[in-house]
Amino acid sequence: MLAGTGNFTENTRKALEDAALQKALGNVKRGFIAKRAKARAALPEFETLRDEAKEIKIHTLAHMDLYLARYEAQVKRAGGQVHWARDSGQARRIIAGICKAAGAKSVTKGKSMITEEIGLNRYLQAQGYEVVETDLGEYLIQIRGETPSHIIAPAVHLNKEQVETDFRSHHKNLPPERPLSKVSDLVNEARQVLREKFVNADVGITGANFLIAETGQSVIVTNEGNGDLTQTLPRVHIVAASLEKVVPTLEDASTLIRILARSATGQDISTYTTFTSGPKREQDLDGPEEFHVVLLDNGRSGLPGGEFEDMLRCIRCGACLNHCPVYQSVGGHAYGSVYPGPMGSVLTPLLQGVSEARHLPHACTLCGRCEAVCPVRIPLPAMLRRWRMRDFAKKPPLAKAKLGLKLWVFLARHPALYRLITTPVIKILALTGGRKGRICALPFGGAWTDQRDLPAPQGTSFMARWRKGERP
Amino acid sequence: MSAREAILGRIKQSLNVSGDDAGRKHTVKSRLETHPRHTIPERGQLDLEGRIGLLAEILEGQSASIAPVAKIADVPEEILRYLRGHGLAPALRIGENPVLRPLDWERAKLEVAAGAADTHTLTGCSTAFCAIAESGTLMLLSGPQNPATLNYLPDNHIVVLKREDVLASYEEGWDKMRARGADIPRNVNYISGPSRTADIEQTIFLGAHGPRRLHVVMVK
Numbered sequence: 020m021l022a023g024t025g026n027f028t029e030n031t032r033k034a035l036e037d038a039a040l041q042k043a044l045g046n047v048k049r050g051f052i053a054k055r056a057k058a059r060a061a062l063p064e065f066e067t068l069r070d071e072a073k074e075i076k077i078h079t080l081a082h083m084d085l086y087l088a089r090y091e092a093q094v095k096r097a098g099g100q101v102h103w104a105r106d107s108g109q110a111r112r113i114i115a116g117i118c119k120a121a122g123a124k125s126v127t128k129g130k131s132m133i134t135e136e137i138g139l140n141r142y143l144q145a146q147g148y149e150v151v152e153t154d155l156g157e158y159l160i161q162i163r164g165e166t167p168s169h170i171i172a173p174a175v176h177l178n179k180e181q182v183e184t185d186f187r188s189h190h191k192n193l194p195p196e197r198p199l200s201k202v203s204d205l206v207n208e209a210r211q212v213l214r215e216k217f218v219n220a221d222v223g224i225t226g227a228n229f230l231i232a233e234t235g236q237s238v239i240v241t242n243e244g245n246g247d248l249t250q251t252l253p254r255v256h257i258v259a260a261s262l263e264k265v266v267p268t269l270e271d272a273s274t275l276i277r278i279l280a281r282s283a284t285g286q287d288i289s290t291y292t293t294f295t296s297g298p299k300r301e302q303d304l305d306g307p308e309e310f311h312v313v314l315l316d317n318g319r320s321g322l323p324g325g326e327f328e329d330m331l332r333c334i335r336c337g338a339c340l341n342h343c344p345v346y347q348s349v350g351g352h353a354y355g356s357v358y359p360g361p362m363g364s365v366l367t368p369l370l371q372g373v374s375e376a377r378h379l380p381h382a383c384t385l386c387g388r389c390e391a392v393c394p395v396r397i398p399l400p401a402m403l404r405r406w407r408m409r410d411f412a413k414k415p416p417l418a419k420a421k422l423g424l425k426l427w428v429f430l431a432r433h434p435a436l437y438r439l440i441t442t443p444v445i446k447i448l449a450l451t452g453g454r455k456g457r458i459c460a461l462p463f464g465g466a467w468t469d470q471r472d473l474p475a476p477q478g479t480s481f482m483a484r485w486r487k488g489e490r491p
Numbered sequence: 492m493s494a495r496e497a498i499l500g501r502i503k504q505s506l507n508v509s510g511d512d513a514g515r516k517h518t519v520k521s522r523l524e525t526h527p528r529h530t531i532p533e534r535g536q537l538d539l540e541g542r543i544g545l546l547a548e549i550l551e552g553q554s555a556s557i558a559p560v561a562k563i564a565d566v567p568e569e570i571l572r573y574l575r576g577h578g579l580a581p582a583l584r585i586g587e588n589p590v591l592r593p594l595d596w597e598r599a600k601l602e603v604a605a606g607a608a609d610t611h612t613l614t615g616c617s618t619a620f621c622a623i624a625e626s627g628t629l630m631l632l633s634g635p636q637n638p639a640t641l642n643y644l645p646d647n648h649i650v651v652l653k654r655e656d657v658l659a660s661y662e663e664g665w666d667k668m669r670a671r672g673a674d675i676p677r678n679v680n681y682i683s684g685p686s687r688t689a690d691i692e693q694t695i696f697l698g699a700h701g702p703r704r705l706h707v708v709m710v711k
């Protein structure tokens with residue numbers, strides 16, 4: 020559910036003081052960044068593929084209505100049904116309706132951010148369904164009652180000691196003295212517990228990384244194989260996907276697949292990539308009897324052609340999170356939204372409204388790393404700046420800030436006065452900095468100098484040096 | 492207005508286009524019909540020996556194994572050797588597979604059951620439609636000959652692949668599928684190693700939900 024975005028400042032403070040979280044976040048820095056760099060270096064065509072991926076998405080978005088209609092027709096042709104949902108509530112009701120009509124009791128789920136976005140689990144559970152997440156990371160956070168802290172590694176904020184404690188308290192029917200200190204013990208236990216769930220589920224729900232208009236196939240990628248078990252064993256398979264997942268052809272999907280895993284985990288390709296269309300065929304020995312796709316809008320249909328259109332190119336690889344200094348410091352939960360990090364800070368206000376999520380676009384240093392690694396070259400910093408401008412235009416700035424800016428504008432327009440005032444200030448700051456060249460405390464600047472030093476000015480101003488005839 | 496009409500209408504409104512714009516329709520139709528290729532990485536574009544070498548190298552790097560046999564009749568012996576080598580029971584399950592069914596499994600003293608996998612199936616065996624050298628990927632088509640559960644439920648998965656079916660790129664695999672002429676199956680499965688997870692502290696562990704082992708038997 021989208022909730023709690025408003026507490027960002029408080030959340031970050033807590034996150035920075037959370038030793039277990041800080042330890043776990045070290046894994047993001049050490050793992051993902053190096054792996055992506057290696058994968059990129061191993062594929063000379065990587066940058067070209069990024070350009071082409073961007074073009075594929077731009078073309079698709081410009082013809083989105085037509086490709087979606089074609090996708091729908093192909094799903095029907097394969098014997099499946101497509102349901103359109105304007106918002107989260109409608110999507111939840113459609114999915115619950117399918118479960119009810121199927122006489123379902125238990126539901127297994129492959130990893131799906133869309134079902135997080137619409138708050139599906141709680142809704143289904145309130146109606147009496149057993150809902151079990153099968154991606155190991157999603158399962159870990161489900162038994163803790165948490166939300167994902169990363170879009171591809173939902174439990175990246177946890178350490179194995181925490182998982183051991185959770186398994187001991189949650190899997191009560193297993194012998195209490197069993198060893199659980201190694202990662203292998205934990206994975207094997209989850210495998211054992213979840214097997215039974217897979218086999219007994221009536222409905223399996225997966226997400227989709229791509230919807231292929233040409234063939235009516237939806238595509239999932241996993242490393243565990245949980246998505247395939249989720250969609251093959253139950254009687255009913257539901258795909259939950261948002262509109263912008265559509266791509267024209269298998270060739271287009273191939274290019275996107277080449278950059279997806281490399282950007283995400285640094286793999287050439289995920290272990291399992293599965294293209295699915297329709298229910299089981301008549302001769303098939305396994306597979307579901309029913310196949311449904313729920314296409315979620317949630318505000319996306321208003322974005323093509325507008326100033327936030329670029330966000331619809333996102334393929335949810337997570338690279339912008341991994342490379343973001345703010346995400347690396349506070350983790351995903353601090354954002355308080357389903358989608359954290361740079362992509363979440365742009366997307367959340369679009370889904371949730373800028374007043375609810377107004378802190379997020381400000382939680383950015385505009386360092387530009389996210390755009391540099393985004394496989395579909397989304398200009399995330401520019402879009403974050405756009406949100407800030409909108410936010411600023413909406414709410415009156417503080418009187419103090421307003422006065423400061425007015426003063427600044429006045430001085431900037433009067434160069435002689437500006438120099439008269441700044442020259443002594445520069446001298447004073449340089450003196451304060453002393454030989455270290457750093458200032459550790461500054462009147463009125465406590466918010467800055469509490470956490471870090473201010474570099475002291477070196478020498479005289481640019482204008483003064485220019486006048487003396489210095490040229491770079 | 493139905494949700495479908497509302498959503499498609501809003502997209503058109505955002506794009507400032509009308510639905511019956513012939514130019515847009517033509518663009519979409521021709522993209523779907525010609526399905527143009529984009530840049531294909533050079534790494535897979537080798538001769539057959541080169542492609543096989545690359546496939547094996549990547550698969551082995553992903554903790555899968557690969558063994559050549561001279562002819563299809565040798566497959567049961569190789570599977571027996573593999574299962575024995577890992578201390579596994581000499582039993583496996585296959586689909587209604589026209590390539591695998593006629594083989595002389597009895598001579599190799601392998602117990603073979605037919606059908607989809609269940610939770611008791613320890614080893615499943617399927618045939619690959621082709622393989623993609625550039626990423627070390629096996630491409631399987633689901634159907635009675637290859638029930639998808641065989642790929643994911645058993646502890647061990649064995650895939651029989653013909654040498655000449657090792658292709659360079661995903662695109663070549665799709666062209667081969669289109670050339671079949673038949674409707675597409677429910678699943679096209681890309682498999683690039685045994686099941687794995689890195690969800691706990693980014694430590695890679697094999698056999699998360701799917702097979703712990705993947706073995707490829709390559710037939711000349």
Ligand code: SF4
Nearest residue numbers: 333334336337339393
């Ligand atoms: S915005 Fe770009 S980098 Fe971030 S998740 Fe989306 S595709 Fe990946």
